[in-house]
Amino acid sequence: MILVDMILHLDEYIALFIQNYGALTYFILFFVVFIETGCVVTPFLPGDSLIFAAATFAAAGSLHIGVLVVVFIVAAIAGDSVNYWIGQKLGRQLSRSRFVKKEHIQTTEEFYEKYGGRAVIIARFIPIVRTFAPFVAGIGTMDYPKFMKYNVTGSILWVGIIATIGYVFGNIPLVRDHFSLVTIAIIFISILPAIVTVVVEKRKKK
Secondary structure (H helix, E strand, C coil), rough: CCCHHHHHHHHHHHHHHHHHHHHHHHHHHHHHHHHHHHHCCCCCCHHHHHHHHHHHHHHHCCCCHHHHHHHHHHHHHHHHHHHHHHHHHHHHHHCCCCCCCCHHHHCCCCHEEEEEEEHHHHHHHCCHHHHHHHHHHHHHHCHHHHHHHHHHHHHHHHHHHHHHHHHHHHHHHHHHHHHHHHHHHHHHHHHHHHHHHHHHHHHHCC
């Protein structure tokens, strides 16, 4: 419930971090995105909504948008790189453990079958799948230089697009006054492609 409250009221928590920690807020934001993309047991952490919310504070002058974008891009690239390494070294053992949901692995593998290497880029915009994409890439046969090409491209596009939307639209009164609803909408829009894919695949199997 604490996590749900934090996700729905990211604006309040980020404001609290800025007030109490100042520039250290960048490190906190870095850590959250790094863990969300770099650890297969934490796909529930906020990604899109966190970038959007932080960018709204940059628009208000509380954070620097340039520093913020660089912090998020580096966190995303580093997180995926660590996750790839975990998949390569420990993937087989972890995929059989109770801490990693088998359906998430299967969904991501089907995602790779459909999109190939581009899945690393596309997965950036889909919660849960983006956490498992580098992990599955590490388990599979994708070589690291090829993975890094998609990793860097996907990270720049993901952070750039979401941060721009937050920076441009986040301080519109209607958005600011209904931030929880906007956060829910962002999460729903993010997972919608995954829901559609699952429904279509199940109908095909039937």
